[in-house]
Amino acid sequence: MADNIDIDILSAFRDKNSRNYAFNLLVKKYQQPIYYHIRRIVIDHDDTDDLVQNTFIKIFEHLDSFREDAQLYTWIYRIATNEALAFLRSKRNKFFLPFIDVERELSNSLKDNQFFNGDEIQLKLQKAILTLPEKQRLVFNMRYYEEMKYEEMSEILGTSVGALKASYHIAAKKIEEIVTQD
């Protein structure tokens, strides 16, 4: 998905006089999709806020060295995904918790979360998603909610299209099983 706006942003960013303006445009364009992408991984709003800001700061610092052989869109998503996954990893290491406990902790925090406004079915769906292993959860969210093409996901996650299709298939089956219970 070649985007003319991204090309304009990049050329404006390379000019020192219009750098801040270009970066502002970039943030305005990507802030919402990046926010929700990270939010679905870490669940908590405050953690998401920190990670979104860190992501854009990293983008600002490295945009000069961005090579246009990849799309700006996938490059930004890759940074955001890495930030979010690194955060979860550090959380696990910090509390010496196995993987499942962090996901359970996130799942428990959903109901009391003032920034979660879903009904009972949505809550059930989100809890079902949180039972998935990290990679499957990521793939499911990117495909189901963010409606990404497998090729784009492949570029962001560095996984083959075939493997992503299989992951998505397994993830959707698991969720179906949970939501059809009782």
Added chain:
Amino acid sequence: MKKQHQSYITNFKMENSENILNEIKEIAPTLSNIKKENAFYASDQYFEELSGNIQQKISEKKKTSTTINLISYFQKPQFAIAASLIVIISISIFYFNQSKTNKTLAQSNTIYWDEILNENNTIVDKIDENLLVEVLESEIASNSINQPNNTALEEASEYVETEYNNDIFTEL
């Protein structure tokens, strides 16, 4: 041209959405019946302020990184070696100068005492030994040996003292 591009993207996205919907219907029919909505919430105000907050963080980070760069510059091994060398050289110069001063002082003291001794020798040289002996002998001759005349000795001492005081202490 831009409108054409945007409508292409919209059509493309819709096409992708339809594909995804059909895909999920096949894999998970119950899930496909659940309304797809964003259950996570963030206010519009949050997104309005986000850009400004990020810009502020960037400028704060720039300031901090300038200070850190400056500190890390001084922490570089080359700088540490250079600084150590400067300190060592400074200390060496300081001690060298100090020992030089002490040496000069010691030398000047030596010169001082040498001068005094030389001058004493000059004074001793100046004393007329023959005259002194003559005076002493004449005094001894005019008095008995058993009763030494203190006057002669006193005169001799007085003579030496006078010469000595005049020549040494006045000069000092």
